[in-house]
Amino acid sequence: MSLLNVSGSPHVHGRESVSRIMLDVCLALLPAILVSLLCFGWGALKVLLLSVASCMFFEWCIEKFLMKRESTLGDLSAVVTGILLGLNVPSSLPWYCIVIGSLIAIGVAKMAFGGLGNNIFNPALVGRAFLLISFPVQMTLWPKPLVTRGSLFFNGINSADVDALTGPTFLGAIKQGGVEAVSNFSIMDHFMGTVGGSIGEISALALLVGGIFLLIRKVITWHVPVAFLGSAFVFAGILYLVNPAKFIAPHYHLVVGGMMLGAIFMATDMVTSPMTAAGKLVFGAGCGLLTILIRDFGSYPEGVSFAILIMNAFVPLINRGFKPHRFGVVKEVKNAKA
Amino acid sequence: MLKTFKKGGVHPPDNKISRNAAIETFPIPEIAYIYLNQHLGAPAKAVVQKGDKVKVGDLIAEASSFMSANIHSSVSGTVEKVDEWIDASGYKVPTVIIKVEGDEWNESIDRSPELVSEIKLDKQQIVAKMKEMGIVGLGGAAFPTHVKYAIPEGKTAEYLIINGVECEPYLTSDYRLMMEHSDEIIVGIQIQMKALGTNQAFLGIENNKPEAIELLTEKASHVEGITVVPLKMKYPQGAEKQLIKAITGREVPSGRLPIDVGCVVDNVGTSYATYYAVQKNQPLFERIVTVTGYPVRKPSNFLVRTGTPISKMLEAVNPDYDNCGKVISGGPMMGKALVSLDVAVTKGTSGVLMMTKGESQRHEEQNCIRCGKCLDACPMGLEPYLIASYSKLQNWDKVEEAHVMDCIECGSCQFTCPSFRPLVDYIRVGKRTVGQIIRSRNIKK
Numbered sequence: 048m049s050l051l052n053v054s055g056s057p058h059v060h061g062r063e064s065v066s067r068i069m070l071d072v073c074l075a076l077l078p079a080i081l082v083s084l085l086c087f088g089w090g091a092l093k094v095l096l097l098s099v100a101s102c103m104f105f106e107w108c109i110e111k112f113l114m115k116r117e118s119t120l121g122d123l124s125a126v127v128t129g130i131l132l133g134l135n136v137p138s139s140l141p142w143y144c145i146v147i148g149s150l151i152a153i154g155v156a157k158m159a160f161g162g163l164g165n166n167i168f169n170p171a172l173v174g175r176a177f178l179l180i181s182f183p184v185q186m187t188l189w190p191k192p193l194v195t196r197g198s199l200f201f202n203g204i205n206s207a208d209v210d211a212l213t214g215p216t217f218l219g220a221i222k223q224g225g226v227e228a229v230s231n232f233s234i235m236d237h238f239m240g241t242v243g244g245s246i247g248e249i250s251a252l253a254l255l256v257g258g259i260f261l262l263i264r265k266v267i268t269w270h271v272p273v274a275f276l277g278s279a280f281v282f283a284g285i286l287y288l289v290n291p292a293k294f295i296a297p298h299y300h301l302v303v304g305g306m307m308l309g310a311i312f313m314a315t316d317m318v319t320s321p322m323t324a325a326g327k328l329v330f331g332a333g334c335g336l337l338t339i340l341i342r343d344f345g346s347y348p349e350g351v352s353f354a355i356l357i358m359n360a361f362v363p364l365i366n367r368g369f370k371p372h373r374f375g376v377v378k379e380v381k382n383a384k385a
Numbered sequence: 386m387l388k389t390f391k392k393g394g395v396h397p398p399d400n401k402i403s404r405n406a407a408i409e410t411f412p413i414p415e416i417a418y419i420y421l422n423q424h425l426g427a428p429a430k431a432v433v434q435k436g437d438k439v440k441v442g443d444l445i446a447e448a449s450s451f452m453s454a455n456i457h458s459s460v461s462g463t464v465e466k467v468d469e470w471i472d473a474s475g476y477k478v479p480t481v482i483i484k485v486e487g488d489e490w491n492e493s494i495d496r497s498p499e500l501v502s503e504i505k506l507d508k509q510q511i512v513a514k515m516k517e518m519g520i521v522g523l524g525g526a527a528f529p530t531h532v533k534y535a536i537p538e539g540k541t542a543e544y545l546i547i548n549g550v551e552c553e554p555y556l557t558s559d560y561r562l563m564m565e566h567s568d569e570i571i572v573g574i575q576i577q578m579k580a581l582g583t584n585q586a587f588l589g590i591e592n593n594k595p596e597a598i599e600l601l602t603e604k605a606s607h608v609e610g611i612t613v614v615p616l617k618m619k620y621p622q623g624a625e626k627q628l629i630k631a632i633t634g635r636e637v638p639s640g641r642l643p644i645d646v647g648c649v650v651d652n653v654g655t656s657y658a659t660y661y662a663v664q665k666n667q668p669l670f671e672r673i674v675t676v677t678g679y680p681v682r683k684p685s686n687f688l689v690r691t692g693t694p695i696s697k698m699l700e701a702v703n704p705d706y707d708n709c710g711k712v713i714s715g716g717p718m719m720g721k722a723l724v725s726l727d728v729a730v731t732k733g734t735s736g737v738l739m740m741t742k743g744e745s746q747r748h749e750e751q752n753c754i755r756c757g758k759c760l761d762a763c764p765m766g767l768e769p770y771l772i773a774s775y776s777k778l779q780n781w782d783k784v785e786e787a788h789v790m791d792c793i794e795c796g797s798c799q800f801t802c803p804s805f806r807p808l809v810d811y812i813r814v815g816k817r818t819v820g821q822i823i824r825s826r827n828i829k830k
Contacts, residue, residue, distance in 0.1 A: 052711040052745040053475070053724055055797030055810045059397055059554065059717040059744070063758065063803040066752055122751065164752035322757030322768075350417070373766040373788060374392055374626065375639040 056287065065163070067125035068317070071264045074258035076130055076312065082136070082250040086192035090138035091246045096140055099129030101149035109158045126164045128152055131312060131376050134247020135305065135352070136178065139190045144182050149175040168359045169319045172352045179352070189216055189243035218348040219304045226295055237302040251302040258311035266332040271323050274331025275310035275338075276301055282339045292341055306338070309351035315342035319359045326362075326369035333358045387592055387617035390627040393764035394619040394796045397718065399593055403557045403684035406566055410688045411674075411701070413485055417460045418470045418729040419445065421479040423526045424521040426452030428479055437464045442491035444667050445481050448516070453530040456481075459670035459690035461489040473714040473733070475724040481691070494667045501664040502572050503731040504579055511580040511663055518662035518733075523654030524548055524623065525715060527733035527783040530655060534580050536644060543647035545578050546587040547656055549601070550616065550623035552591060553716025556736040558673040559653050563590070563597040566657055567604045571660035573656030574611055576663050581649055584610045587632045588653070591618045594726045620718060621795040625650045627764050639791050654735075656819055667748030669732055676702045678739035680709040689730050695737050696726035710745030713738040718796045748805035759798035759808060765791045769798035772807040776815030783821060784815040790823070792816055 083091040093247060106125040110118050132152050136145070152174030160166045179186045215234045238251045247254075261267045283297035305313075314320060314334050321330050334354045341350025422428035429446035439445060439458040446456040446720075463487040470480035488525065490496060506514060516531035534541055541780040551559040563570060574586050588611060598615045607612040614632050621627055626637045628650060635646040637709045643650050661667040670691050677684040682703045689698065695714070713720040714728065715735055759769040767788055792812055799808045 051723065051726075052740075053722040054747060055722075055807070055813060056712075056713075056715075056720055056742060056794070057712065057718045057737075057800050057809065058720065058722065060748065060802075060805065061395065061397070061800050062799060064748075064805070065754055065803050068754075068756070068803055119751070162646055162752055164754045297681050315755050318754040319755075322755060322760050367564065371763070371766045371768065372392075372632075373637050373639065373791065374764065375641070375791070376766075 065122045065124070068266050069127050071261060071266045072127050072312070073123065073130060075260045075266075076134070077246070078256045079134060079247045079250060079254035079308070080130070082253045083138070083246040086249060087138035087190060087246060090251070091103060091133075093142075094136060094138055094140055094145060095130060095133040096144045096243045097127055098133035098136075099148055101125070101146045102129035102132065105150050105153040109154060110162075114158065114162075121346045122163060125153060128157065128170045128174075130155055131247075131257050132179060134246050134308065135171060135175040135313075136186065136246065137189050137244075138246050139188055140178075140182075140185055144178055144185055147181070152175040165316055166299055167362070168356055169316050171355060171358075172313055172356050175352050178358060179347075187219070189219075191243050192249070200314060207222050216348070216376055221295060222348040226292060229295055229299065232303075234299065234302060237355045244310075248305045248308040250309045250341075254307040254311050258307075261311070262317070267311070268324065268327065270327035271315045271320055271331040271334075272310045273336060274315055274328045275335045276306070278332040279306065279334030279339050280335075281308075282336050283343070286339070286343055300342065302337065304342075304349045305351035309334070309338070313351070314358070321362050321365040321369065323366075323371050326365045329365055329369065330358055330362065334360065388631050389619050389624060389763065392521040392766055393762050393797060394621065394627075395800050396618070397554050397620055399561070399618070400554045400595070401557050402679075403675050403686055404560060406557075406683075406685045406784050408561050408673055408686045408688050411690070411693065413460055413488055413690060413696065414693045414697055415485055416465070416694075417458075417462075417483045417485060418694065418727075419456060419459060419480065419481045419483065419692040420470065420472055420729065420731055421456055422453040422472070423456060423691065423731040423733060425525060425526055426450065426454070429453055429456045429659070430825070431467045431479070431481055433464050433467070433481060435464055435466050438441050439464060439483060440489045440491045441520045441672060442494050444668075446566070452529060452532055453703040454521050454527075454743050455517065455676055456666070457668035457670045458483060458748060459692050460485045462486040470729065471727055473721045473723060473728050473734075474616045479512075492642075495560065495665040496771070500568050500572065500577075502568075504576055504663070506573075506576075506579055506663060508582060511576055512596055513774055514663050515580070515659060518658075518667070520653055520655065520658050520662050521669065521732050521822060523658060523735070524652035525597045525719070525730065525733055525735055527731070530651070530659070530705075532648060533651075534577075535580070536649075540644050541647060542581040542583050542644060542649045543579055543585065544649075545583050546586040546628060546643075546650045547574055547576065547577075547586060547595075547653055548623055548625075548628055548646055548650055549588055549597065550620075551594070551655045552629060553718055553735070554620075555677050555688060555738050556674045556675050557677070558735050561595075561655055561675075562673050563601060563653055565622060567600055569660045570601075570606060571604050571611065572664065573658075573660035575823065576659050577649075577651060577656060578610060586611045586823070587627055588613045589616050589622070589632050591616050593618045593635075599829050604691065613663040621764055621793070621797065624764065624793050624795055626793070639788070646795070670734060672734070674698065674730055674734055675736035675738075677736060678704075678709075678746070678784055679741050680705045691730050691732055691735075692728045692817040694726070695728050698730070698737060699726065699739070704739055708741050709739045710742035711740040718800070719794065725783055734800045742779065745806070747792040750806050751804040753804055753806060756803060758803065761800040762797040764795060764797060765793060767791060769785045769808045769812060770806070772815055773806065773811035776811040776818075781815070781818055785819045788794060789819050 338353035
């Protein structure tokens with residue numbers, strides 16, 4: 048026999064790995080990507096491919112030339128960041144915006160902190176926030192979807208239409224035109240995805256399917272999405288009851304804009320969300336509350352990204368405040384009393 | 386709805402490939418290496434010298450302090466020397482090395498095969514017998530049994546909990562013992578109950594051993610006070626505090642002992658050894674050892690004398706040495722990787738596990754992605770990632786604040802970590818260092 052390996056226990060490992068988790072996230076995003084391709088055609092495909100490619104390229108460059116360490120492209124986290132960034136922008140976004148967004152996401156939000164696991168903020172959201180502030184015009188130009196409800200799967204993809212038509216999103220219309228603008232939109236369209244908006248946020252149904260897949264694969268737990276959507280619903284409901292003339296009904300909030308994408312895919316990012324169940328509930332509730340605050344009172348029509356980024360900053364604090372319940376602690380207190 | 390413990394735990398594949406291999410009596414070795422520290426606590430003090438003739442079952446070393454245990458010869462022959470020999474931890478420890486001549490047993494041992502079910506000794510006599518016969522916990526930690534049975538003033542043992550869980554993957558020594566020696570185990574449990582003065586015993590068995598549950602439930606139905614409790618499979622259910630929680634619902638407070646919640650936990654192997662010690666006057670010098678793993682062509686369960694070199698046992702199972710990358714004493718979750726195959730079997734050796742080259746390689750460590758899976762897996766409700774990083778930074782105050790001393794080193798956190806971080810390595814270093822700091826602090830006070 049050759050030399051024996053000697054190491055501390057345990058000597059076996061489960062099937063979990065970072066690349067497996069990231070691959071699961073990619074798979075879970077497939078339905079949303081599919082809907083976006085049907086709705087926005089080549090524009091969406093170009094944005095997604097470019098954003099994934101540039102995220103991977105920047106990560107490789109930074110590790111090779113600046114950090115001088117072995118590449119971590121294999122963990123697929125750059126691919127996930129690329130897809131999420133692509134899904135969070137309009138399909139008409141110029142190529143240089145995407146490249147700049149990727150550089151900010153990977154370079155500033157991720158690698159500057161030491162790479163995957165050390166970042167405080169969700170990289171894709173930092174990239175998106177940077178683009179929204181730097182290129183407000185390009186970032187709020189929404190191509191109309193190619194297909195309308197009923198013919199979703201039968202219409203061919205025709206790129207000529209995409210750039211030609213633009214229209215305001217639901218939330219944008221509300222911000223400008225007030226509550227009456229609600230009548231121009233159908234909640235079913237938002238559910239299925241035949242509306243204008245960022246590439247990945249348009250179909251609540253596709254995102255829910257992905258979310259269920261992630262729950263089954265145990266990549267995410269129910270805590271963050273449920274707390275996020277729940278608190279947004281409750282808070283929006285209170286505002287609606289107080290003044291229905293000024294605020295829209297709470298159920299609209301759940302399906303429009305980036306709510307589903309944010310609650311299921313962005314806020315549940317392991318690195319930038321709390322570790323314990325209680326911490327996740329607090330984090331999710333905070334995200335929901337801030338989203339509605341920004342949507343109803345802020346100057347931006349949409350608030351999901353900023354809400355998550357703000358709550359990301361509180362994660363270390365939440366982790367400190369919400370520790371797991373230790374084995375053998377309750378009894379000790381009782382004994383001390385006795 | 387089967388019982389189990391609530392917090393944490395993992396489900397490693399159980400790989401009990403030796404489950405159907407009946408216990409075989411392993412040949413006596415030519416030379417026996419009998420360690421003097423086969424138990425938790427101080428090493429025993431040798432009472433034999435070079436050249437002494439010993440018989441099987443003769444006392445060769447006696448307990449040197451309160452927390453220590455007697456050691457008996459497992460073979461007959463001549464003491465070659467009282468020296469040092471490498472043990473499973475990789476260090477050389479005091480050892481009595483005996484050259485084997487024949488197989489002559491001490492006359493006081495009753496070698497008849499009849500089951501003796503009448504318990505003649507009283508409470509004190511049983512505990513004294515346990516001490517005399519060198520009985521220690523056979524689950525792995527080898528805690529001296531007579532110390533455990535010395536119940537402190539003001540405490541009572543309401544329940545005796547017998548651990549037939551065997552939650553470590555691969556190992557089947559307890560399972561085979563339950564299947565082939567259930568009568569002795571039942572009498573052993575009755576002896577232990579008498580020694581503790583309790584009339585309630587629970588025997589916990591996981592539901593991956595339905596035959597054992599069925600057999601022992603049947604056997605236990607003929608005697609009073611013993612209940613077999615089927616448990617839902619989950620690692621580390623064989624850990625003392627988790628087993629108490631699963632069976633009684635009681636939670637041993639942090640830093641306290643099972644007796645503080647009225648429980649005493651013993652392995653089924655200990656019940657078996659107790660039977661032989663009390664009823665047959667036979668000291669603890671042999672035990673069941675599983676020899677298994679995928680490089681092993683004939684996974685087996687052997688009845689082995691202590692002091693038998695592990696290399697001898699491996700030869701008997703015809704392993705594929707070329708495809709073996711690691712040999713472990715114990716199970717894959719908590720066992721020790723051996724530095725040498727010269728290491729001999731002790732009272733606490735439950736198995737010898739060979740791992741293939743592929744299985745024995747660790748994956749490269751990646752950054753922690755703060756997924757919190759280690760928190761979910763930890764049966765003690767700790768934050769393994771945090772303790773490990775404090776320990777890496779040698780920030781011992783923080784390691785202590787994070788309750789490192791509660792860690793039972795079960796390995797669930799590292800098993801589940803998607804970044805392949807060697808969490809338990811760091812936690813172990815932290816626990817040892819903090820333990821030393823606490824001890825020296827207490828001395829100063």
